[in-house]
Amino acid sequence: MAYVAIADRDHHLHDPDTFITKYIWSQDHKVIAIQYAITAIFVGVVALVLSLLFRLQLGFPDSFNLVDPNQYYQYVTMHGMIMVIYLLTALFLGGFGNYLIPLMCGARDMVFPYMNMLSFWVYLLSVIVLLASFFVPGGPTGAGWTLYPPQAISEGTPGIGGGIVLMLVSLAIFIVAFTMGGLNYVTTVLQARTRGMTLMRMPLAVWGIFVATILGLLAFPALLVAAVMMTLDRVVGTSFFMPEMLSLGRELDYGGGSPILFQHLFWFFGHPEVYIVALPAFGIVSDVLSVHARKNIFGYRMMVWAIVLIGALSFVVWAHHMYVSGMNPYFGFFFATTTLIIAVPTALKVYNWILTLWRGDIHLRVPMLFAIGFIFTFIHGGLTGLFLGNVTVDLPLSDTYFVVAHFHMVMGVSPVLVVFAAIYHWFPKITGRMFNDTLGKAHFWLTLLGTYSIYLPMHYLGILGVPRRYYALGDTDFIPESVHTLNSGITIAALFVAAAQTLFFINVIWSLWRGPKADPNPWKATTLEWMTPDTPPKHGNWGPELPEVHRWPYDYSVPGEAEDFIPQTEPPHAGVVAGRDHGVEH
Amino acid sequence: MNISVLFAALGGAILVWLFLLQRLKTKPWLEQGVIEAGGAVNAAPQRVGLWVFLAVVTSLFGLFAIVYNMRSQFPDWRPLPDPGLLWVNTALLILASVALQRARGAVAREDMGALKPSLMAGGVLTFAFLGGQLLVWRQLSSAGYYLATNPADAFFYILTGLHGLHLAGGLWFWARAAGAVQKGLDSRPVTEAARVRLSVTLCSVYWHYLLLVWLILFGLLIST
Numbered sequence: 001m002a003y004v005a006i007a008d009r010d011h012h013l014h015d016p017d018t019f020i021t022k023y024i025w026s027q028d029h030k031v032i033a034i035q036y037a038i039t040a041i042f043v044g045v046v047a048l049v050l051s052l053l054f055r056l057q058l059g060f061p062d063s064f065n066l067v068d069p070n071q072y073y074q075y076v077t078m079h080g081m082i083m084v085i086y087l088l089t090a091l092f093l094g095g096f097g098n099y100l101i102p103l104m105c106g107a108r109d110m111v112f113p114y115m116n117m118l119s120f121w122v123y124l125l126s127v128i129v130l131l132a133s134f135f136v137p138g139g140p141t142g143a144g145w146t147l148y149p150p151q152a153i154s155e156g157t158p159g160i161g162g163g164i165v166l167m168l169v170s171l172a173i174f175i176v177a178f179t180m181g182g183l184n185y186v187t188t189v190l191q192a193r194t195r196g197m198t199l200m201r202m203p204l205a206v207w208g209i210f211v212a213t214i215l216g217l218l219a220f221p222a223l224l225v226a227a228v229m230m231t232l233d234r235v236v237g238t239s240f241f242m243p244e245m246l247s248l249g250r251e252l253d254y255g256g257g258s259p260i261l262f263q264h265l266f267w268f269f270g271h272p273e274v275y276i277v278a279l280p281a282f283g284i285v286s287d288v289l290s291v292h293a294r295k296n297i298f299g300y301r302m303m304v305w306a307i308v309l310i311g312a313l314s315f316v317v318w319a320h321h322m323y324v325s326g327m328n329p330y331f332g333f334f335f336a337t338t339t340l341i342i343a344v345p346t347a348l349k350v351y352n353w354i355l356t357l358w359r360g361d362i363h364l365r366v367p368m369l370f371a372i373g374f375i376f377t378f379i380h381g382g383l384t385g386l387f388l389g390n391v392t393v394d395l396p397l398s399d400t401y402f403v404v405a406h407f408h409m410v411m412g413v414s415p416v417l418v419v420f421a422a423i424y425h426w427f428p429k430i431t432g433r434m435f436n437d438t439l440g441k442a443h444f445w446l447t448l449l450g451t452y453s454i455y456l457p458m459h460y461l462g463i464l465g466v467p468r469r470y471y472a473l474g475d476t477d478f479i480p481e482s483v484h485t486l487n488s489g490i491t492i493a494a495l496f497v498a499a500a501q502t503l504f505f506i507n508v509i510w511s512l513w514r515g516p517k518a519d520p521n522p523w524k525a526t527t528l529e530w531m532t533p534d535t536p537p538k539h540g541n542w543g544p545e546l547p548e549v550h551r552w553p554y555d556y557s558v559p560g561e562a563e564d565f566i567p568q569t570e571p572p573h574a575g576v577v578a579g580r581d582h583g584v585e586h
Numbered sequence: 587m588n589i590s591v592l593f594a595a596l597g598g599a600i601l602v603w604l605f606l607l608q609r610l611k612t613k614p615w616l617e618q619g620v621i622e623a624g625g626a627v628n629a630a631p632q633r634v635g636l637w638v639f640l641a642v643v644t645s646l647f648g649l650f651a652i653v654y655n656m657r658s659q660f661p662d663w664r665p666l667p668d669p670g671l672l673w674v675n676t677a678l679l680i681l682a683s684v685a686l687q688r689a690r691g692a693v694a695r696e697d698m699g700a701l702k703p704s705l706m707a708g709g710v711l712t713f714a715f716l717g718g719q720l721l722v723w724r725q726l727s728s729a730g731y732y733l734a735t736n737p738a739d740a741f742f743y744i745l746t747g748l749h750g751l752h753l754a755g756g757l758w759f760w761a762r763a764a765g766a767v768q769k770g771l772d773s774r775p776v777t778e779a780a781r782v783r784l785s786v787t788l789c790s791v792y793w794h795y796l797l798l799v800w801l802i803l804f805g806l807l808i809s810t
Binding site for chain 1: 596598612613614615617618619620621622627629631634635638639641642645646649650653656657660661662663733734737740744
């Protein structure tokens with residue numbers, strides 16, 4: 001039987017003909033991707049503003065009085081939760097996953113378009129429920145983004161009324177949305193690739209998103225279990241996590257529960273979550289580097305296996321978030337070991353990125369700048385991760401600004417730089433227009449230098465022992481005056497970086513209307529999404545016939561070729577084979 | 587620790603499967619030309635989607651089982667009585683699974699006469715199972731075992747409730763398939779009839795899976 005791509009086996013692609021089916025209740029993966037991205041960026045901006053409010057308090061205590069201690073905790077909590085889950089997870093998988101998987105694999109759409117549409121609307125519902133907690137009596141929860149019981153639902157923590165319940169419900173809804181999307185991404189990658197697109201011919205962006213989705217599908221249930229049980233503890237009065245305790249001099253009805261059990265569940269989700277965000281970023285950055293360095297990615301096969309290995313290992317490192325919870329030393333030893341082992345495939349990826357740049361024909365365009373910026377911030381954040389992965393080093397640094405600096409470097413700044421790299425890289429394809437180069441470059445330099453001036457000093461604060469989670473440091477003996485000065489400086493840098501992001505929004509909006517028309521393949525890339533007959537791609541992506549894949553996605557600067565790139569759709573021809581025999585790629 | 591062992595096993599299985607699917611020694615940079623069907627499983631996307639979903643549900647119930655195990659070690663754990671009705675319900679669910687297996691066989695043989703009664707029986711028995719579970723809940727609560735009485739009670743309600751919810755979700759797909767079969771498949775376009783047949787097959791897979799989950803949960807619940 002002749003091969004028929006699954007996307008073409010039965011024709012139940014819906015045909016959008018009205019405004020509503022085209023742009024609102026759309027089942028087209030590209031529209032859903034944009035809906036996901038806009039929603040995620042919107043909540044991300046909300047979380048950014050929250051961080052500015054509490055940064056003003058930290059940098060200039062007693063001067064602005066914008067937040068009281070309760071609001072401080074609430075804003076910190078919401079900032080963390082939104083950034084990790086509702087922005088980064090949703091943007092990388094719901095946004096880029098949706099946009100890139102079908103286009104890069106050569107499919108017409110996701111395999112379950114209707115469920116894909118539901119996924120976005122359920123995600124939107126989770127965002128609305130989350131934001132609704134700002135408007136209930138008592139406000140949103142202030143338990144910290146880790147929501148540790150018993151304090152998350154005990155008297156004295158802000159938002160133990162509606163706030164914590166709405167947070168838990170919103171997380172549960174988000175997990176449902178993610179599962180519907182995730183089933184689509186995995187099944188599409190497995191079953192809907194076009195003819196010739198083997199797994200080992202997929203661009204690394206798809207590999208990263210694919211493995212991250214598998215991680216999410218297996219890890220989010222742990223958060224769901226924890227959320228369900230904590231909701232019952234809070235609403236019904238069960239004692240899953242709540243120990244026998246006195247609260248404000250009063251004995252509570254709870255008894256016998258285990259707060260540590262919650263921590264295990266939370267971090268069993270929480271650590272893979274780091275890689276749910278990081279793996280798509282790894283993949284995307286690999287592609288951007290390769291395209292703009294005009295060189296094949298160094299060690300493609302190694303890169304794929306590193307992604308898979310990191311994904312598998314990420315399930316056995318979670319307790320390194322719990323070194324101070326009083327664990328058995330052997331337990332800590334085990335988790336320190338696995339944590340350091342995961343650094344091996346991660347470092348391998350970093351070396352391969354650098355070796356990809358080595359003697360490349362580097363074009364310092366805006367996406368490339370962001371990708372290179374990512375290498376810097378990721379190395380930086382990764383190295384401090386090695387510090388914290390060791391139990392003995394972690395104990396004194398735990399709960400200081402060193403930890404805050406570490407995870408913002410590795411999981412805040414790094415993925416966000418990749419988000420910008422990806423937006424600038426695919427903007428011409430998504431919108432059909434070019435962005436403004438000068439504004440983009442200004443945006444990059446202000447963001448990179450600005451974020452460094454926020455987080456580099458924070459490491460010093462942490463080594464001094466300045467604790468995190470304090471509303472105001474006050475006059476404490478071990479904290480010198482210079483810490484206050486540094487804190488003010490960090491806040492000014494944060495305001496500066498936030499202001500610099502307006503350049504990005506101005507650029508995007510201006511370019512949407514006034515940007516010059518984009519070439520279908522402005523970066524001269526090889527992958528399938530640049531080969532669509534229309535730019536931006538129309539519904540169904542490929543016109544009457546699906547593309548056929550004849551080669552891997554990194555044929556750049558092949559010796560003996562006229563052009564410095566060969567699209568994946570290009571059939572083999574004599575010149576290439578001859579060139580390869582003398583090539584450097586063996 | 588047992589969580590890590592379970593997930594290492596699951597991750598290992600995925601790794602092995604990837605190894606089998608795609609030769610590790612592939613050198614994609616040297617291979618040119620079309621390679622046929624690299625890595626796709628020869629199955630309908632719905633079937634693959636269902637298996638991926640079952641992996642997610644396995645993770646969910648597996649984690650609940652582990653947490654149950656850990657929490658039941660604490661001194662305040664007071665086991666609740668095992669209502670005899672649970673055995674009846676278990677029998678009903680086994681019968682439902684058998685009926686759906688027969689429906690699946692009928693689909694495979696294209697025996698539409700046998701399909702209708704076994705498909706109906708499968709659904710009805712499932713409804714009976716869910717009704718029986720509700721009855722167990724009532725028996726327990728009238729005997730004074732409420733959700734918040736003891737973690738053992740709370741786990742009983744959560745686990746049975748969660749399992750019931752998954753079955754109820756399955757019943758939605760069953761109802762769509764059963765409705766289509768009732769109206770008759772012959773008058774429908776070929777692709778749509780094929781989809782209904784696939785749907786019956788997938789229902790049986792899902793029911794067997796939930797039966798397995800139930801048997802494990804049942805064992806867990808009566809063992810403490």
